Amino acid sequence: MEVDLIFKIAAVGIVVAVLNQVLIRSGREEQAMMTTLAGLVVVLMILVQKISELFELIKSLFSL
Numbered sequence: 001m002e003v004d005l006i007f008k009i010a011a012v013g014i015v016v017a018v019l020n021q022v023l024i025r026s027g028r029e030e031q032a033m034m035t036t037l038a039g040l041v042v043v044l045m046i047l048v049q050k051i052s053e054l055f056e057l058i059k060s061l062f063s064l
Helices: 002-025 031-062
Strands: none
Touching: 002 031
16 A cells, blocks of 8 residues: 555544634534545545546556
């Protein structure tokens, strides 16, 4: 597993957590929720790309 992938996911998580706290303390709970959902979508897209690369590697490994 690549270490940069872990760092990317952690960076997105930290940024989303900070933005979430700032928005909640300023009384914008709806925007905080949308920020959290956007962060989740970004991380899921990164993971889907990596899983796709894994399946392509397995496909080429077994010559399917």
